[in-house]
Amino acid sequence: EIVLTQSPGTLSLSPGERVSLSCRASQSVTSGYLAWYQQKPGLAPRLLIYGASSRATGIPDRFSGSGSGTDFTLTISRLEPEDFAVYYCQQYHSSPWTFGQGTKVEVK
Amino acid sequence: QITLKESGPTLVKPTQTLTLACTFSGFSLSTSGVGVGWIRQPPGKTLEWLAIIYWDDDKRYNPSLQSRLTITKDTSQNQVVLTMTNMDPVDTATYFCAHRTVGKTALDYWGQGTLVTVSS
Numbered sequence: 001e002i003v004l005t006q007s008p009g010t011l012s013l014s015p016g017e018r019v020s021l022s023c024r025a026s027q028s029v030t031s032g033y034l035a036w037y038q039q040k041p042g043l044a045p046r047l048l049i050y051g052a053s054s055r056a057t058g059i060p061d062r063f064s065g066s067g068s069g070t071d072f073t074l075t076i077s078r079l080e081p082e083d084f085a086v087y088y089c090q091q092y093h094s095s096p097w098t099f100g101q102g103t104k105v106e107v108k
Numbered sequence: 109q110i111t112l113k114e115s116g117p118t119l120v121k122p123t124q125t126l127t128l129a130c131t132f133s134g135f136s137l138s139t140s141g142v143g144v145g146w147i148r149q150p151p152g153k154t155l156e157w158l159a160i161i162y163w164d165d166d167k168r169y170n171p172s173l174q175s176r177l178t179i180t181k182d183t184s185q186n187q188v189v190l191t192m193t194n195m196d197p198v199d200t201a202t203y204f205c206a207h208r209t210v211g212k213t214a215l216d217y218w219g220q221g222t223l224v225t226v227s228s
Binding site: 031032033035037043044045046047050051054056057088090092095096097098099100101102 | 154155156157168170171172204206214215216218219220221
């Protein structure tokens, strides 16, 4: 099983700031089958990035994904008020599909 | 417009079998490449993938839960059903279903989720 470790656990930031979230895999994620989701309280996760760097439909271009192998990053270029949420990475090539434990981006 | 919605009991007793349905619209599970999966999230915890079924009836399960899970589809009813046997309080979670298309796209459309509590 591929274990995904996200860091940091919590980030306290202000609107307008740039943020980079890390996701490290215990084994190489085949062909970049790595996704990022945003989740707000009481709601379902929302797909932001798939294939490590492709934005999902309707996702603003302030969200970008990068990385390969075992190290992946989600970057938000300028935090908007609606971006404060929990972010999860997921690998979806090797069974079982696994999720990271999440990074919470909170208002400073 | 793709939508999915989960339905089923909100409370089950330990040792009982849970049956959840995912009713969807905006796509067909007979279309090549399409799949519907189940994911759960215990309160305050991260997400756990459970199972997925594809248009060709290919089924994949999380090995840690495989002995307890069954996933089926009813293409004519636009529905996917997940059963989980021998429920335990640790299975208390919000259960989500989600759409996927084979390829690098991940779980791109999700239902709102349904909270299932396991308690006597």
